[in-house]
Amino acid sequence: MSYQIIDCDVHNTYRSQVELYPYLEEPWLTRLKEKGLGYPLITYFSSVDIKRLDSKPEIGTSGSDYTLLREQLLDRHNIRYALLTGEGILGLSLMPDAAFPAALARANNQWLVEKWLNLDVRFLGSLHLAIQDPAAAAAEIYRWADHPQIVQVSIPATTQLPLSHPFYRPVLRAAAETGMLIGLHFRQVGPTVPAITPIGAPSNYLDYHGLVSLPYMSQMVMLITSGVLEELPALKFLMMEGGFIWAIHLMWRLDKDYRAVYRLAPGMKKLPSEYIRQHFKFGLQPVYEAPQAKQLWDVVEAGQLQHNLVYSSDYPHWDSDEPDFINRFVPEEWRKAIFEENAAAWLRPKIGL
Amino acid sequence: MKERHFFGTLEELEVGRFCIREIGKRSIGVTLHQGQPIAILNYCPHAGSPMCRGPIVPKLQINKDNTLGHDEENPVVRCPWHGWEFDLKTGIAVIPSRLKLAHFAVEVENNQIYILV
Numbered sequence: 001m002s003y004q005i006i007d008c009d010v011h012n013t014y015r016s017q018v019e020l021y022p023y024l025e026e027p028w029l030t031r032l033k034e035k036g037l038g039y040p041l042i043t044y045f046s047s048v049d050i051k052r053l054d055s056k057p058e059i060g061t062s063g064s065d066y067t068l069l070r071e072q073l074l075d076r077h078n079i080r081y082a083l084l085t086g087e088g089i090l091g092l093s094l095m096p097d098a099a100f101p102a103a104l105a106r107a108n109n110q111w112l113v114e115k116w117l118n119l120d121v122r123f124l125g126s127l128h129l130a131i132q133d134p135a136a137a138a139a140e141i142y143r144w145a146d147h148p149q150i151v152q153v154s155i156p157a158t159t160q161l162p163l164s165h166p167f168y169r170p171v172l173r174a175a176a177e178t179g180m181l182i183g184l185h186f187r188q189v190g191p192t193v194p195a196i197t198p199i200g201a202p203s204n205y206l207d208y209h210g211l212v213s214l215p216y217m218s219q220m221v222m223l224i225t226s227g228v229l230e231e232l233p234a235l236k237f238l239m240m241e242g243g244f245i246w247a248i249h250l251m252w253r254l255d256k257d258y259r260a261v262y263r264l265a266p267g268m269k270k271l272p273s274e275y276i277r278q279h280f281k282f283g284l285q286p287v288y289e290a291p292q293a294k295q296l297w298d299v300v301e302a303g304q305l306q307h308n309l310v311y312s313s314d315y316p317h318w319d320s321d322e323p324d325f326i327n328r329f330v331p332e333e334w335r336k337a338i339f340e341e342n343a344a345a346w347l348r349p350k351i352g353l
Numbered sequence: 354m355k356e357r358h359f360f361g362t363l364e365e366l367e368v369g370r371f372c373i374r375e376i377g378k379r380s381i382g383v384t385l386h387q388g389q390p391i392a393i394l395n396y397c398p399h400a401g402s403p404m405c406r407g408p409i410v411p412k413l414q415i416n417k418d419n420t421l422g423h424d425e426e427n428p429v430v431r432c433p434w435h436g437w438e439f440d441l442k443t444g445i446a447v448i449p450s451r452l453k454l455a456h457f458a459v460e461v462e463n464n465q466i467y468i469l470v
Contacts, residue, residue, distance in 0.1 A: 258448060260436025260437060261436060262448055
């Protein structure tokens, strides 16, 4: 069976913050030069490098060199489209102030277009936003609505309020009205980043990485029960790097609970599982490595999630999954769906597949 | 062939709750709705609870102005265990399901209630 590959999670970045300078106005330019982004870029301690060691270019950090990224990902695996999700910039939405991160978001998005999207027609782009200023974030979405390669807005999975809260409605409405996907992606530690567990902070990267699904679950439950998916039926969420087997848990659990206490969610018009299948797709990476490869697909079929999974490499991170590796887990008859169709169904008409 | 069983009298029935009696091997509840007796099997098709021990409440209604209200004309029976709700008159689950309440035909003669089982 022939298929194209759409990679829904590729982390491009800048060699240094200097690349953003041409796109930033004062007084924010001076602030960036003197004080940096203003949030910690360090992560939990891990005993392995957070990026693939072979992905580091001679100058700059992994993911910052177009030529190397093209060689290691696009050309080597014959990627038809690569959805760029950025790196180092996702903390904007969790900064305590609003005006500086909003300016950084505008600068980042202009940089994305000029320094990446213009280089290769295979690139698709994700906007970064400062959602603590919902009006400014919405304006930024509308600004890029017609750009042929910008298909997504990227939002951290951990937020100060649930995304379903009315505070964020302008952002969700702008995404729905422009047809942009909302990509949820995790953002690691920092002073203003909400904890991902209710029992305190994970103690290290192993704990963190194992628990990273929790905010995705929380967002999904409240997006469904809030009724916002009826209010804005065009909303589409790509849940990246957060796993998906828990979605089956939520479908079965919420469907059961909804029958009893549906009065608590008067904005809903159908079973929770139907909203999940209609409005959420999940990146396969990092793929679950079940004791036997076949067992993973048995679970996928049990949850009828075959049309809700998309291929994502997460290049150049340490736990990235290459297409050949994924093929160990996905039966041949489902590869076209996983690598191409499931994502393409949401990316048309901006892509030519 | 259904058999006709005496259940009780209309005076014994109340709006909003079931009168529960054993008819043969079955437990059956009868209530009044708009002056008419309605009889259901005292057994929830979901997990086997004594269904007729659950409350009879108005169906939730979303008004045209998006406010919430009660549809007093269409009561539902709420399972006393898991909270599933079924339309009292039709037995159809409020949240769509292949499961349905079992109803029995009722005949009234001279205030005497008979159930066809």
